[in-house]
Amino acid sequence: MNCVELQNSLAEVEDGSTLEQRAHLMDCPACSTLVKELDLIIEAAGRLQEADEPSPRLWNSIAAELRREGLIRPQRPTVSTGSSFSARWGAARWQVPAAAMLLLALGLYVRHQSVPDQFAQQPSVTAPVAKPSELNDDDLMQEVAYNTPAMRGQYEDSLRSVNESIREAQSLVDESPNDEDARRSLMDAYQQKSMLFEMAMDRSLP
Amino acid sequence: MSAAGKGDLTEPRQLKTIDLSEAATIERAKLGDAEAFQALYDKHKRRVYSLCLRMTANTAEAEDLTQEAFLQLYRKIGTFRGESAFSTWLHRMSVNVVLMHLRKKSLPVVSLEETTQGTEEDSPRRDFGAEDMALAGSIDRLQLQRAVDSLPPGYRMIFVLHDVEGYEHNEIAKIAGCSIGNSKSQLHKARMKLRDLLKINRAEKAGESRAG
Numbered sequence: 068m069n070c071v072e073l074q075n076s077l078a079e080v081e082d083g084s085t086l087e088q089r090a091h092l093m094d095c096p097a098c099s100t101l102v103k104e105l106d107l108i109i110e111a112a113g114r115l116q117e118a119d120e121p122s123p124r125l126w127n128s129i130a131a132e133l134r135r136e137g138l139i140r141p142q143r144p145t146v147s148t149g150s151s152f153s154a155r156w157g158a159a160r161w162q163v164p165a166a167a168m169l170l171l172a173l174g175l176y177v178r179h180q181s182v183p184d185q186f187a188q189q190p191s192v193t194a195p196v197a198k199p200s201e202l203n204d205d206d207l208m209q210e211v212a213y214n215t216p217a218m219r220g221q222y223e224d225s226l227r228s229v230n231e232s233i234r235e236a237q238s239l240v241d242e243s244p245n246d247e248d249a250r251r252s253l254m255d256a257y258q259q260k261s262m263l264f265e266m267a268m269d270r271s272l273p
Numbered sequence: 274m275s276a277a278g279k280g281d282l283t284e285p286r287q288l289k290t291i292d293l294s295e296a297a298t299i300e301r302a303k304l305g306d307a308e309a310f311q312a313l314y315d316k317h318k319r320r321v322y323s324l325c326l327r328m329t330a331n332t333a334e335a336e337d338l339t340q341e342a343f344l345q346l347y348r349k350i351g352t353f354r355g356e357s358a359f360s361t362w363l364h365r366m367s368v369n370v371v372l373m374h375l376r377k378k379s380l381p382v383v384s385l386e387e388t389t390q391g392t393e394e395d396s397p398r399r400d401f402g403a404e405d406m407a408l409a410g411s412i413d414r415l416q417l418q419r420a421v422d423s424l425p426p427g428y429r430m431i432f433v434l435h436d437v438e439g440y441e442h443n444e445i446a447k448i449a450g451c452s453i454g455n456s457k458s459q460l461h462k463a464r465m466k467l468r469d470l471l472k473i474n475r476a477e478k479a480g481e482s483r484a485g
Contacts, residue, residue, distance in 0.1 A: 078461035105464050108471070111412040112436035115421070117319040118414060119326050121339050126314055129343050130307065138347050139307040 073098050081105065134255065204230070207264060225263055232256040295359060303351050314343055317360065321367045327433040328371045330422035338374055342367040364438065368448060375426065412471060420470040428463035435460050 068076070068091040076088055083092050083102045092099045133139045204226055211222045236253035243249055295316070301309035321342050326335035345366055353362060421429060430449065434440040435456070440448070442456040449456070 074465075078458050081461070101468075104468055107412050108417070108464055108467050109436055111414065111417050112432070113439075114414050115323065115327060115418060115433075115437045117323055118418065119323045119335075120319055121322040121336055125318075125322075125336055125340060126311060129314065129340050130311070132340070132344055133307075133310065133347055136348075139305050139310055 070095060070098055074101070077102070077105070081109075222263065226260075229256060229260045229263060233260065296355070299350065299353065299355075299359060302347070303353075310347060313346075313359075317363055318343075320360070321363065324364065324367055324433065324438060325371055327418075327421055327437060328375070328430055330429070334374070338367075338370055341374075342370045345370060368434065368438075372430075372448065375430070416471060416474055417467070420467050420474065423470055424463055424466060428459055428466060431456055431459040432463040432467070436464075 068087045070091075073083075073088060073091045073095070076085070077083065080088065083089065083098075092102065130139070207226065208219065208222065212219050233253065233256040236249060236256050239246065239249035240253050295313075298309045298312050302313055318339065322335060322339045325338040325342070326332060329335050329338065342363070346363055349366075353359065421432065424432065431445060434445050434448070435442070442453045442460075445451075445456045446453045451459075
């Protein structure tokens with residue numbers, strides 16, 4: 068076996084373990100080096116398997132598409148009320164979880180109002196408590212600024228965006244109270260805002 | 274406009290489901306549980322994305338394909354019965370997504386003729402010699418990554434499927450629609466090409482440091 072034949076044979080038996088291959092490799096340092104270098108490449112290739120991470124925004128795109136297709140249901144309201152939270156920040160910081168619960172209640176109220184047989188009796192959706200844009204946005208931002216100041220800009224953008232969505236969806240519901248899609252959009256918007264509050268709390272927990 | 278697509282925080286939400294087994298998470302995802310979906314995404318995103326990136330050598334395409342792979346996964350998760358490992362199922366789906374994409378772009382998934390014919394460039398090199406810059410020690414991951422990105426698409430696909438993802442030649446033959454011999458030959462050529470690329474890279478670096 069010469070060097071060319073050895074190289075060709077490596078496609079079939081890559082580790083050079085046949086009798087003929089071994090006989091050639093014993094006498095040929097160049098081919099011996101070649102086999103070792105190919106082994107190094109094979110070994111290094113395994114390290115590429117999970118080498119890269121997609122952009123953190125990718126999940127948001129996927130989740131948005133899943134919601135659009137109706138493949139995921141809204142996230143359950145799970146408001147953290149652990150004692151460590153209370154002990155760490157005191158009573159004033161309960162305004163944030165309270166706002167999240169209020170938003171959830173508002174969203175659930177909207178969904179409740181969307182039951183078809185109630186359309187005739189309840190022609191429009193009116194917030195039972197307060198306007199969503201007034202629900203402790205400042206408190207949320209204070210919470211973020213205190214605990215995760217680096218995220219403040221992103222929270223501000225998201226909060227502005229979700230408040231705008233709520234306003235848009237609310238005006239659509241006001242125009243067409245029986246429009247199921249508009250009601251669902253409003254519910255989604257409240258849900259999104261509630262999630263922002265929850266995220267702020269998650270990040271602030273130890 | 275729905276608020277659903279507007280959340281643009283750049284860090285995925287921390288989950289409370291990390292203590293759940295994957296089987297339980299899959300069952301919850303089948304019921305449409307958003308947190309379960311995200312838990313599955315978080316667990317498998319790196320491998321799926323890395324696969325897409327290695328196969329396409331393009332970050333934007335890789336993200337699009339990763340999204341498409343996970344969307345297909347979630348659309349079909351109700352049909353997952355657990356006969357194979359979930360990761361195997363997902364990665365097969367991801368490979369199919371990438372191959373469909375490459376075919377749509379009319380890129381040669383595998384060059385069927387190259388293996389038996391051989392080109393001048395692919396022919397075995399006879400000039401082994403002491404002047405070759407040896408790939409001694411370990412190979413730097415980034416260098417290898419760049420070299421893989423430089424491979425022709427057909428070589429790249431076989432190399433990624435076999436040496437990175439661990440597929441067998443008979444599986445690759447089925448996936449790519451080629452013969453087992455073709456898969457083996459392409460893989461060998463891909464490795465030889467990578468070796469050349471890595472050596473060129475080392476030689477360039479050595480030249481730069483001498484000049485500097």
